Amino acid sequence: MTQITLRRPDDMHLHLRDGAMLKAVLPETARHFARAIIMPNLVPPVVTARDAAAYRERILAALPEGMAFEPLMTLYLTEATDPADVAVAHASGLVKAVKLYPAGATTNSASGVRDFDKVRGVLETMAEIGLPLCVHGEVTDSAIDIFDREAVFIDRVLDPIRRATPGLRVVMEHITTKDGVDYASAQGDDLAATITTHHLIINRNHILAGGIKPHYYCLPVAKREEHRLALRAAATSGAARFFLGTDSAPHPDALKEHACGCAGCFTATNTMALLAHVFEEEGAMDRLETFTSLSGAAFYGLPANEDRITLEKTDRPASFPAKIDTGAGTVTVFDPGFPVHWSVSC
Numbered sequence: 001m002t003q004i005t006l007r008r009p010d011d012m013h014l015h016l017r018d019g020a021m022l023k024a025v026l027p028e029t030a031r032h033f034a035r036a037i038i039m040p041n042l043v044p045p046v047v048t049a050r051d052a053a054a055y056r057e058r059i060l061a062a063l064p065e066g067m068a069f070e071p072l073m074t075l076y077l078t079e080a081t082d083p084a085d086v087a088v089a090h091a092s093g094l095v096k097a098v099k100l101y102p103a104g105a106t107t108n109s110a111s112g113v114r115d116f117d118k119v120r121g122v123l124e125t126m127a128e129i130g131l132p133l134c135v136h137g138e139v140t141d142s143a144i145d146i147f148d149r150e151a152v153f154i155d156r157v158l159d160p161i162r163r164a165t166p167g168l169r170v171v172m173e174h175i176t177t178k179d180g181v182d183y184a185s186a187q188g189d190d191l192a193a194t195i196t197t198h199h200l201i202i203n204r205n206h207i208l209a210g211g212i213k214p215h216y217y218c219l220p221v222a223k224r225e226e227h228r229l230a231l232r233a234a235a236t237s238g239a240a241r242f243f244l245g246t247d248s249a250p251h252p253d254a255l256k257e258h259a260c261g262c263a264g265c266f267t268a269t270n271t272m273a274l275l276a277h278v279f280e281e282e283g284a285m286d287r288l289e290t291f292t293s294l295s296g297a298a299f300y301g302l303p304a305n306e307d308r309i310t311l312e313k314t315d316r317p318a319s320f321p322a323k324i325d326t327g328a329g330t331v332t333v334f335d336p337g338f339p340v341h342w343s344v345s346c
């Protein structure tokens, strides 16, 4: 196969940031993607409907002329979130999900949830109105090994929340383990999981063997090879509950290549080419569109995009920029470490 045409994809987990960074990274996504679920972990976070409306306007204002893109907004769940504000934001169509960050789990998560009893009211309202909860699924307990934090979160936090709130629709964001795949696979259709591009490509050796690679460091951190293989099997299975959320998360190089480097891989630029490579390797090109363009939209109750994109495979490897310039410093584009022959042609 040397060419494939798909419905235009959606990215169901994306960090666009704000200001100069937003302006630089937005076209990288909008070039290929029609819509994206926009993460609310700005500083300060996007907490209220009013914050989300203002952020949406800033995103649309940063979009280059001639590009079409629809930001799907989310609210950052805090212990002070007002269920009524959430309900109004949902009813108006402005907000498509609420995001749960356990306090301290990842980049800009200090305002996240510590006491889950304090958000019970919001979760009950969300279950009633059918608004999904997107979850960064890692415990923050320093006694738990960082490679076990996802599996422990499922047992200690996610499963109890779901049992206590019947009907709550949940997206396990950026799953990185076989445990995550197995848990999601055993549930009803009120549970879905996003999978990133980079977790289909790297395991923990890529980060640590032969020298530390800060641009492969993200959270949840990549795990053992068996987990990467479980993610590949899930992503390419065609199962509707697994869909693309790139978690493309730009940080200036100066803060990645640092004694205490930020977590996040920036994959917006080459995600579709990398996914074509992965799906071809898995003999699953016929399921690429399901993963990138159909299942996520269906879970969020959105119509599939009518527009199409075409990917082409060439004999010579495709070339992608190593870095993009932003007014906030350069950002390194994710390097898969192997030649990629696919690229988006139109």
Ligand SMILES: NC(=O)N[C@@H](CC(=O)O)C(=O)O
Residues within 6 Å of the ligand: 015, 041, 106, 107, 136, 217, 218, 219, 220, 247, 249, 250, 263, 264, 265
């Ligand atoms: N994934 C990451 O490593 N980083 C994300 C936060 C997140 O999605 O957890 C970021 O905002 O930089």
Ligand SMILES: [Zn+2]
Residues within 6 Å of the ligand: 106, 136, 173, 174, 219, 220
């Ligand atoms: Zn996260």
Ligand SMILES: [Zn+2]
Residues within 6 Å of the ligand: 013, 014, 015, 039, 247, 249
């Ligand atoms: Zn993220």
